Amino acid sequence: MKYRKIIHMDLDAFFCAVEELKNPSLMNKPFAVGGSPTGRGVISSCSYAARKLGIHSAMPTAQALRLCPELILVSSRHREYSQKSKMVMDILADFTPRLEQISVDEAFLDVSDIQKESYAIALDIQLKIDFETGLPASFGVSTNKLVAKIANDYGKKQKGGNTYPRAIQVVEPGKEADFLAPLSVDMLWGVGPKTAEKLKINGIKTISALATANEDFLIAHFGKNGKFIKNNALGIDTRPVENSGEMKSVSQEMTFEHDISDIDVILSEMKLISEKLGSRLRKKNLMGSTVHVKIRYFDFKTLTRQISLSSPIDQDGIIYDHAKRIFMDHWNQKMPVRLIGISVSRFTQGEKQLSLWDTGEEKESKFLKVYDTLKNKYGNEVIKKGSSIQKD
Numbered sequence: 438m439k440y441r442k443i444i445h446m447d448l449d450a451f452f453c454a455v456e457e458l459k460n461p462s463l464m465n466k467p468f469a470v471g472g473s474p475t476g477r478g479v480i481s482s483c484s485y486a487a488r489k490l491g492i493h494s495a496m497p498t499a500q501a502l503r504l505c506p507e508l509i510l511v512s513s514r515h516r517e518y519s520q521k522s523k524m525v526m527d528i529l530a531d532f533t534p535r536l537e538q539i540s541v542d543e544a545f546l547d548v549s550d551i552q553k554e555s556y557a558i559a560l561d562i563q564l565k566i567d568f569e570t571g572l573p574a575s576f577g578v579s580t581n582k583l584v585a586k587i588a589n590d591y592g593k594k595q596k597g598g599n600t601y602p603r604a605i606q607v608v609e610p611g612k613e614a615d616f617l618a619p620l621s622v623d624m625l626w627g628v629g630p631k632t633a634e635k636l637k638i639n640g641i642k643t644i645s646a647l648a649t650a651n652e653d654f655l656i657a658h659f660g661k662n663g664k665f666i667k668n669n670a671l672g673i674d675t676r677p678v679e680n681s682g683e684m685k686s687v688s689q690e691m692t693f694e695h696d697i698s699d700i701d702v703i704l705s706e707m708k709l710i711s712e713k714l715g716s717r718l719r720k721k722n723l724m725g726s727t728v729h730v731k732i733r734y735f736d737f738k739t740l741t742r743q744i745s746l747s748s749p750i751d752q753d754g755i756i757y758d759h760a761k762r763i764f765m766d767h768w769n770q771k772m773p774v775r776l777i778g779i780s781v782s783r784f785t786q787g788e789k790q791l792s793l794w795d796t797g798e799e800k801e802s803k804f805l806k807v808y809d810t811l812k813n814k815y816g817n818e819v820i821k822k823g824s825s826i827q828k829d
């Protein structure tokens with residue numbers, strides 16, 4: 438039978454690994470990237486040595502320091518992380534165009550067309566990422582996205598240890614359900630903490646128990662999701678790896694390393710996303726007249742809302758203003774946010790109308806053109822716009 442070869446890649450303690458490259462003396466030490474302990478700062482990524490001491494991401498920094506006074510605190514540098522992330526994604530794209538980036542440090546690849554064993558492909562990718570960026574990465578390999586992702590989580594846990602796991606966990610074709618069977622139900626997608634709790638109360642603790650549970654019972658308790666989680670428990674997942682190849686829209690998104698409720702943090706991230714998005718649109722000479730905002734909450738509920746504009750746009754500030762308006766209209770403040778995305782679609786190719794000369798908007802356009810040129814020439818660090826400088 439023909440089966441797919443799907444790889445899930447996840448960089449190990451990504452932010453920490455980047456910091457360690459800059460400062461090798463951090464190696465094997467308990468350290469964390471996070472906000473200030475005096476404010477409401479939280480840990481966004483922690484080294485494996487720190488994890489051993491009970492530190493985890495999303496923990497308030499002050500609490501982490503109480504728990505572990507020797508913890509070394511490093512402040513985050515998101516631009517640096519984005520650059521490294523892009524390097525990694527470019528390497529993945531060299532292996533296959535069937536690539537789906539799901540966050541700053543995670544992606545799925547469909548390598549069915551590569552005539553090599555899946556394990557060997559994952560190893561090649563791991564070595565290439567290490568060689569070209571110095572970053573450690575782990576891999577899950579299976580016939581679908583669901584099992585590849587869980588295999589990766591599982592492989593990393595198995596490694597334990599004080600340092601980066603660099604795991605490669607393969608689940609052979611036909612062995613998907615067997616592999617999942619002994620694992621805890623909360624390792625499945627679609628099973629959040631609430632669902633897991635409810636399943637456990639009903640005696641369903643392992644994935645095998647879920648796989649053999651009565652479907653009517655599951656549908657009665659969990660609605661449509663009941664059937665979905667049962668299929669997942671059987672290791673069935675037919676979703677394709679969806680590459681963003683076709684240029685119907687340009688989107689940019691960011692998964693927080695922990696769930697965020699602070700509006701200032703969300704808006705400042707949206708500003709950065711708008712800047713990246715604007716710069717990509719202008720590079721491709723595209724202007725779009727629909728703006729979409731994607732909000733994914735802590736429980737993976739995802740909401741996409743859009744507005745149509747009367748004229749096409751490609752400028753950071755204008756993208757941000759529209760995106761902010763959409764976000765403020767639709768955000769459920771009680772729900773912490775896991776991912777935020779902005780995209781622009783409905784493209785009109787080419788330059789602006791001449792009639793717009795000498796308006797403020799046109800001046801901004803000219804400024805952005807110079808800005809983009811300098812950035813391409815000298816890199817992100819040399820030139821920063823006012824709004825970005827304040828943040829750093």
Ligand SMILES: [Mg+2]
Nearest residue numbers: 447448450542
């Ligand atoms: Mg990671």
